[in-house]
Amino acid sequence: IDDKVGEIIALLKEKNLFENTIIVYAADNGLAVGSHGLLGKQNMYEHSTRVPLILAGPGVSANGVKTDALTYLFDIFPSLCEICKIPVPEGVDGKSFFPVISGEANEIRNSLYTVYRNTVRAVRDDEWKIITYPRQNYTQLFNLKTDPLELNNLAENPNYKNKVNDMMILLEQWYLQTDDTATMNPENILPLEYDYTKLKQRPDRHQPQYVLDRYFPEVE
Numbered sequence: 001i002d003d004k005v006g007e008i009i010a011l012l013k014e015k016n017l018f019e020n021t022i023i024v025y026a027a028d029n030g031l032a033v034g035s036h037g038l039l040g041k042q043n044m045y046e047h048s049t050r051v052p053l054i055l056a057g058p059g060v061s062a063n064g065v066k067t068d069a070l071t072y073l074f075d076i077f078p079s080l081c082e083i084c085k086i087p088v089p090e091g092v093d094g095k096s097f098f099p100v101i102s103g104e105a106n107e108i109r110n111s112l113y114t115v116y117r118n119t120v121r122a123v124r125d126d127e128w129k130i131i132t133y134p135r136q137n138y139t140q141l142f143n144l145k146t147d148p149l150e151l152n153n154l155a156e157n158p159n160y161k162n163k164v165n166d167m168m169i170l171l172e173q174w175y176l177q178t179d180d181t182a183t184m185n186p187e188n189i190l191p192l193e194y195d196y197t198k199l200k201q202r203p204d205r206h207q208p209q210y211v212l213d214r215y216f217p218e219v220e
Contacts, residue, residue, distance in 0.1 A: 005023075005025070008023075009023070019058065020058060021057055021058075022055065022056070022057035022058065022059065022060065022080060022083060022084070023054075023055070023056045023057055024053075024054070024055055024076060024080070025052060025053070025054040025055075026051060026052060026053050026054075026073060026076065027051050027052050028051065029041045029048055029049060029051060030047065030048055030050075030051065031048070032045070032047055032048050035047045035048075035149075036150070042116050042117075042119075043116065043120065044114050044115075044116065044120050044121075044122035044129075044131045045131075045150050046129075046144070046148070046150060049114050049122075051073065053071070053073075053076075055101065058083075059083040059084075059098075059102075060083070060101055061101065061102075061103075065101070067100055067101070067106075068126070069097060069100045069106065069107045069108065069109075070107060070108075070109045070110070070111065070112050070124075070125075070126065071095075071097050071100075071108065071109060072094060072109075072112070074093055074094040075094040075095050075096065075097050075108070076094070077092060077094055078092050078094045078095060078096040079094075079096045079097045079098050079101075081096070082096040082098040083098055095108045095109065096108070107126075110125055110126070111123055111124060111125045111170060111174070112124050113171070113174035113175075113178060115180065115182070117182075118134075118135075118182040118183065119133065119134075119135060120132070120133050121134070121171060121175070121180075121182065121184070122171075123167060123170050123171040123174055124144065125170075126144075127143060127144055127145050128141070128142070128143060128144065128163060128167055129141070129142045129144055129150070129167075130142075130155070130164065130167035130168060130170075130171060132168070132171065132184075134182070134183065134184045134185065134186055135186055135189065135190050136189065136190050136191070136192050137189045138192060139155045139164065139168075140153045140155050141153060141154040141155040141160055141163060141164050141167065142154065201215075201216075202216075203215075203216050
């Protein structure tokens, strides 16, 4: 990746475009690679929901400024519009974080709502995060300042009952605001225990033959 980014920068300089180009480095959500005993990214922990985001170019500070402001990837588009001084099209959901990178504001959002299918919902602010698993009726509360690795679940601690209530109210507000269609109060509650040996995996139609041969030899 470093090599390819370098090639792009070199070409921009060769074409005399470098000083007039905004470079955005971002990525998709990352894999857990063992954190919390997980391997995928189908979870709401910070190690899987956070992504790299680096901007450079005209209109962006060249002093290597870092910020902890909360943002979404879909905030990039309206931000680039503002940096380039072009109007943001109607119907864009994102918020420009240009005020943050220009030093005019410390934040554009005070909380973030994250989801995965109909299995888990989470909301976080600059200090706290609550994760709820409706189908298991299970909740986790983490203080991201003192417990950035999200290892100490405070949801069952009586001292944090009010914080759980406050964060669940915030989560419900986001749920309604985003027209979330997931069922938050299912009729049947599933057990927390999960026996992976009972999982029957089936390949989708996009899998190449070498994957089928290696992992699904019984499939014809």
